[in-house]
Amino acid sequence: MNIRRLADHLNISIGTVSRALNNRPGVHPETLEKVLKAATELGYVANQSGRSLRRGATNTIGFVIETGHPAHQAGDQFFYVVLDAMNLYLAEQHYDLVILPCHSADDPVEFLSRVIARGIVDALVMTATRRVDHRIAQLAKSKLPFMTLGRSETPGNYSWIDLDFEGVALRSVQEAVKLGHRRIAVGLPDNDVALGYHYKSGYLKGLAEAGFPVDESLIIRVPTSEMGGFSLGKQVAGMADQPTALLLCSEVTAAGVYAAFGDMGIEAGRDISVVAFRENPLMRFLNPAPACFRLDLNALGTRLGETVLDLLSPDEEVSQRRGEIVPLSFVPGKSLQPPRSGGV
Amino acid sequence: MNIRRLADHLNISIGTVSRALNNRPGVHPETLEKVLKAATELGYVANQSGRSLRRGATNTIGFVIETGHPAHQAGDQFFYVVLDAMNLYLAEQHYDLVILPCHSADDPVEFLSRVIARGIVDALVMTATRRVDHRIAQLAKSKLPFMTLGRSETPGNYSWIDLDFEGVALRSVQEAVKLGHRRIAVGLPDNDVALGYHYKSGYLKGLAEAGFPVDESLIIRVPTSEMGGFSLGKQVAGMADQPTALLLCSEVTAAGVYAAFGDMGIEAGRDISVVAFRENPLMRFLNPAPACFRLDLNALGTRLGETVLDLLSPDEEVSQRRGEIVPLSFVPGKSLQPPRSGGV
DNA sequence: GCAACTTTCGTAAACGTTTACGAGACGACC
DNA sequence: GGTCGTCTCGTAAACGTTTACGAAAGTTGC
Known part of the structure; x- marks a missing residue:
């Protein structure tokens, strides 16, 4: 089922169908309704390859993780909750989220250059940020907008969110x-x-x-x-x-x-x-x-979604790169007591 | 940098360049080498949208997880290790792996129909398989090849791998x-x-x-x-x-x-x-x-990669759907002792 | 009743790639 | 020298979508 079949079925041109589906102005309310109805009935969803080829954008955000990395093997529910909240926010904004696992044997830079060139995402969220991070230099050279979870000392035009x-x-x-x-x-x-x-x-x-x-x-x-x-x-x-x-x-x-x-x-x-x-x-x-x-993992996930979509805003005020530090609140526990001898 | 720019730079037609890059027969060894050299020098990588639009295949495997789902919040290093091994195998076979997180508030069936229609993957690996799983019925109706981690009682033309x-x-x-x-x-x-x-x-x-x-x-x-x-x-x-x-x-x-x-x-x-x-x-x-x-999580990951790629084989013998049960070996521990009273 | 404008829609080009087809060059053979 | 086959390459169509442009029809104003 492609847009042409849908158009033929309605005896309408594909141009009008496309405009209707994308909420473009200049389409009669009556035909708009007809198109939307037929689309859901026939289960039509725009093919992503065709759309992104034409638009130059994929409406997809990539979240890069490093599998096999010791710091991640730890992974408790952190990523599951953060990703869920982020995905939720992105879906509301009609964006999809894909997680791009860079496997342990792969060179991160080579991995990224494939991601960049293939054009499968509109923006990236990077994790496991290093103090000196070659990936940042590489991404900064490319035109792909990105943000990092964790701030680096490597300069570049990007936003970041870091825990305090x-x-x-x-x-x-x-x-x-x-x-x-x-x-x-x-x-x-x-x-x-x-x-x-x-x-x-x-x-x-x-x-x-x-x-x-x-x-x-x-x-x-x-x-x-x-x-x-x-x-x-x-x-x-x-x-x-x-x-x-x-x-x-x-x-x-x-x-x-x-x-x-x-x-x-x-x-x-x-x-x-x-x-x-x-x-x-x-x-x-x-x-x-x-x-x-x-x-608050949920808040963090939502904030990640907001920040990464801000990068894509046509409004320069909004798309301006920015950094943000997320505070954490102290939870007293039984494991912190006065020293036995009252200090050395 | 697209294939036309690369071709112009070499004073060669784009047809020849494409053939060279894809190892098609009928390219002079000398020009083959020239093309490959120029491609790496100029950092050319085929645009995925254009390629998959033409080929109808994306060379990408999707791994569906449910974020926010209690059974997954648990997530220790299980997925990190399995995904890493799987990704490693897929990369060797020139396939990419993307993880598709279905967020908690989304209807899994609707989520999948988007994934299917948009055509972003050639095959899917499903997780958190249910005994009666609507997603399987849905995928079976679509033509998208898929396998499940965990076997279901829902019938359908798919392969599965399950722990014993x-x-x-x-x-x-x-x-x-x-x-x-x-x-x-x-x-x-x-x-x-x-x-x-x-x-x-x-x-x-x-x-x-x-x-x-x-x-x-x-x-x-x-x-x-x-x-x-x-x-x-x-x-x-x-x-x-x-x-x-x-x-x-x-x-x-x-x-x-x-x-x-x-x-x-x-x-x-x-x-x-x-x-x-x-x-x-x-x-x-x-x-x-x-x-x-x-x-052996690594073996499981590799096996997942092999199984999902088998689905795509033109060889009917290979692409035949099959199920596999992975055995686990007993590790005695101190938590299993004779009952105190010698049994009731 | 005509010009000017608005509303609505159809046409066609364009995105970047792959591939069927045919053309040119060249050598081999009768 | 003509015919055939092989090797190599260029041309152009096709994938599904979006969108600039123009056309047709209807509306308004004089």
């Missing part, structure tokens, strides 16, 4: 200091992912605020995974000069840390305080309940 | 019986998802094998989520005539069950034995280690 990793780290230090902690360790990702730098920056800011010195041995880099968290827990608990608090920039490491503590007879909060990152359903089942930060 | 839920349930019962368990409870999904029926079937087969009666009060339906598992654990532990073993058809409920047990001072294995479903990284951090079943 710096603010969370700062607040985590402040809460720990308030309870009397002095030796505060932090677990960071072992790769160049941007959030690690922001988290560290907030951590350092917190120490400076409190007037504490920076002890490099308390800054520990591990993979963002359950195993990474396990290793982190073991390292921290095994230190001769044990810290009294441990801050985590990812929630998936929390389970590993708890397991490592369990193995060594250490209890979070009582022996070493722990502040995790994002509150998630799994945390309900960790004991003692971790102190963490709350984020 | 029945075999796992049977084996779980057998292992429990071997240790002396007589009252064996089972947690099933509270919706029509196909795996629940197969798991129950294996459970019933195991009871029959052992000559045990079926106690309907031991068959408990809960949402496939951490919270569902929590509720399940509470229910089981609170029963007057407590079962000695509990079988789970999903790994995400395990965390909830453990938490509920912990709340009530019950220890898995010692007080009530637990057999979970798929082994995953998180389980390493549950204490005591759950008995579960091992699955």
Whole structure:
């Protein structure tokens, strides 16, 4: 069923049918109704290839994820909820969402150049943003509008939305200091992912605020995974000069840390305080309940949809590139207690 | 950069350029090389809209997921690993993979009819298959080839791959019986998802094998989520005539069950034995280690890729629809022990 | 009653690609 | 030298859609 068959069936020209279907002005209300009725009856939907060939636009937004990537294997329900909300918003605006998985063995840059050249999407949302990100330089050169989840230091004409990793780290230090902690360790990702730098920056800011010195041995880099968290827990608990608090920039490491503590007879909060990152359903089942930060995933998803569609607006005011930092609210937990000895 | 610009740059007709790029016969080796060289130099990649409009095929496989769906919010690294392996295989065969998220508020049937009519994919992989699945009837009517992950009872011309839920349930019962368990409870999904029926079937087969009666009060339906598992654990532990073993058809409920047990001072294995479903990284951090079943996610992903591409083969022998059941291997854990009282 | 304008619609070109068809060049063979 | 076949390539149509343009019909104003 193509537009010509639909037009023949109605004894109308395809031009008029197309105008009717696309709500173009200058079509008689009566024929408009006839066309719409026949279209739904015959189940006609415009072929995407034909349409995008002619229009140069696909009405599709691409969401790039990296499968096989350790930071994502973690993936709890984060992406499912965010994508759902984003998809919902995009559908309201008559846009479709496709997720483009860049597989682990593929070169991200080559992957993107295929996506760009093939013209299957009107705009991209990038994830797992790096501090220095070659993909951004590449996209900036192309004319494909894009935004990133997580901000990079790589310059380019793009919008971004980032969680307030710096603010969370700062607040985590402040809460720990308030309870009397002095030796505060932090677990960071072992790769160049941007959030690690922001988290560290907030951590350092917190120490400076409190007037504490920076002890490099308390800054520990591990993979963002359950195993990474396990290793982190073991390292921290095994230190001769044990810290009294441990801050985590990812929630998936929390389970590993708890397991490592369990193995060594250490209890979070009582022996070493722990502040995790994002509150998630799994945390309900960790004991003692971790102190963490709350984020509205649905709001984030909607905001992503709005931001990416803004890029495509003909209104320069709207399509102007912008950055946005999403705040998280502190959720006290049982895992953050005053240090046993009242500090070192 | 389109094919005409490339052709002009080479002083060659676009027909020849197209033939060269597509490895069609009848191109002089010398010009073939020139074309390929210029294409990579100028970064030419065929526009997908134009190509698929002409060819009627997109060289793209769609993977349909339902976001916002409770059974998926669980999503541990399952999809990330499976999709990565599948994507890898498809890329080798010069196919692209897109994930099509059907958002929670959308009607799956309407969603699919859009996907079908717009012609953005050559074949589909469906997930979250229901025992009676309207989407299958719909796809069967359309000419779009598809396969399902999980088998349905809805007839249609399609291939499927399913995990051996029945075999796992049977084996779980057998292992429990071997240790002396007589009252064996089972947690099933509270919706029509196909795996629940197969798991129950294996459970019933195991009871029959052992000559045990079926106690309907031991068959408990809960949402496939951490919270569902929590509720399940509470229910089981609170029963007057407590079962000695509990079988789970999903790994995400395990965390909830453990938490509920912990709340009530019950220890898995010692007080009530637990057999979970798929082994995953998180389980390493549950204490005591759950008995579960091992699955090669990479192999599953590759197999999905092979199966879906087989659908498109011109060779009728190959494209014939087929079903396949993937076995899982038992992994003993500390959560499965002889019942305390030696059985009821 | 004619010009000017509006409303509505049909025609055809264009998007970028693939491919059927035919043409030209060249060598082989009788 | 003419015929045939092979190799290589150019031409043009086709895929399904949108849209600029113009035509036809109807309306208004004088």
